[in-house]
Amino acid sequence: QAFHIESPPIEVPFGQLGGTSLNAILALTLIRQQICTNIDILLLFSNPSIRQLAQAIEPLLIVNESQDTIITSKQDDETHILSLPSPLIESVGIILLICQWVLPIMIIINQCQPFLFFILPIFHLMLYVICSRLFSFKNNKPDNIFSWNYYRWWFLDRLWNNNRFWLQHIIGTPLYNNYLRLCGADVSLDAHIYSTTMDAPWLLDIDDGSWIADQTVFNCLHFNNDNNTFQLYPIRIASNCSIGTRTILYDGVNIENNVIVQPMSSVNGFVASQTIIDGDDDKSSSTNTLMTYNNRSLSIWHKIFQVIALCLLICVHSILLIIIYKVYSVVQVPLPINIALCWTLWSILGCFISVLLLKFIVGSCTAGETYQVASWSYLHKLWLRQLIVSSFHHAWLLLNSYDHIYPIVLRWLGAHIEDNVKIGEIHTFLSYPTNLLHFERGVTTFGSV
Incomplete structure (x- = not known):
């Protein structure tokens, strides 16, 4: 490449190939860039043929590879030390x-x-x-x-x-x-x-x-x-x-x-x-x-409705907490049993109250009906429903997956569910209008559907 010869003989010295000092410097530069960095001009002149130069460079390449391996291993060790958790x-x-x-x-x-x-x-x-x-x-x-x-x-x-x-x-x-x-x-x-x-x-x-x-x-x-x-x-x-x-x-x-x-x-x-x-x-x-x-912004009255709904839901939870606390203070049993009893009671009451709110406060939706984001219908039928379900989500953890109560609850809320239907988690189905659900015979839904 330096001497502009496509297939030079490997035994002939560079001087006989018509090379000059400029060609030698160019060859040295190319060797440093592509093959070996620690080579000087004396090594080039003392090994004037391609074969001699290759034999002289080969030991240098082995030394460089060993040094690179040592440096790389040190860097890996340092990275490993830095990446250890505390x-x-x-x-x-x-x-x-x-x-x-x-x-x-x-x-x-x-x-x-x-x-x-x-x-x-x-x-x-x-x-x-x-x-x-x-x-x-x-x-x-x-x-x-x-x-x-x-x-x-x-x-x-x-x-x-x-x-x-x-x-x-x-x-x-x-x-x-x-x-x-x-x-x-x-x-x-x-x-x-x-x-x-x-x-x-x-x-x-x-x-x-x-x-x-x-x-x-x-x-x-x-x-x-x-x-x-x-x-x-x-x-x-x-x-x-x-x-x-x-x-x-x-x-x-x-x-x-x-x-x-x-x-x-x-x-x-x-x-x-x-x-x-x-x-x-x-x-x-x-x-x-x-x-x-268009028109996605909630009005001041919509925001007031959201605050009132949150306050009323807090009141419902307040009554639940007062009931649970009374049970906790009255029942004279060991503390672990008392905590488990209070949790079970809260879960049962929470499931019951959430179903009643979804049935009589939120109600059902009409199939194909369109709700604007900034509308009373959306806040009432969808936002309030998801608020109630997320608030009482942990209460439904009392029941096991594929519990036989799930289809019964969904049927009571208006869903059309045929026989032999198994539901992994009920939370998702309660979060959206249940009267729009239609499950035929033998359907099984897994978690996170």
Whole structure:
């Protein structure tokens, strides 16, 4: 290549091939770039033929490979040491998470004031706000796994998951949007957010009129398996977008205006405006489709209705807690048995009350009927239903999967269910109008359907 000869003889010296000092320097440069870096001009002149030069370079290549192997092994050892988890930090974090739940409950029980239980969710939610202000970070740079920054995210993520039961009561309301803003998110008060599955709430940016369906996953954490590092990416959703249920947003998302994401899709990166994403495919949307985004903002009366519904539901839980506390204080049995008895009683009463509320307060829906997002019908028939079901979700855990009571309850709520139907979980079917369900003979549904 340096001497511009396609097939040079390997025994002939370079000088006999018509080479000059410039050709030698060019050959030396190419050898350093492509074959061996630690070669000098003396080695080239002392081995003037191709065969001699190859025999002289070969030992140098073996030495370089051994040195590279040693350096690589040292780097792997250092990376392995850096990527080891810290049992001490994790143990302290777990103890703090347990204390966050147990200590307030113990204080309330010792004070013999059951009404203090209503301070419990406020304490838990505000504790996360304080911790997120102290530990959250927006530095979008790679960092080693199990580093201090990683454990900051790790603790906040576990703390958020502990509070998801309380957050289920305020999703779809301005209260939830305000809470996300307290946690550092840039969320519009007119956005409709029905998901609590997120690992870094402070990195969310959601504009006016966007709809985020339930069980949407906001995955800001990205783990790089090649070098054991992680990054936190922001997620931005512009105005008037619709994100379908069980959609996964990951590895940095920037969605522009008027985008429709169909249920169970996965989205990452940039999404142009007026796009429909169905699974992994995307296409431009039509003008007729975008016209359905008008008037998504709730009026002040709608918001007052949501607050009143929350207050009434709190009153229902208050009566339940008073009854359970009376039983707890009257029954003279060992503490573990007393706790199990109170839990069983609360679960039975909770299931009974939730079914009554769904039957006589929420009622049924007409097949094919359209509900505007900002309407009384939607708030009454869908939002209130999901609020009741999520509030009493843990009460239904008393029953086993495929319990024979599930079809009976759904039939009483208006569902058409034939014989030999087995239902894994009833929570999903209660969350949507049960009178629209039609199960024929022998149907079996598994969990998370």
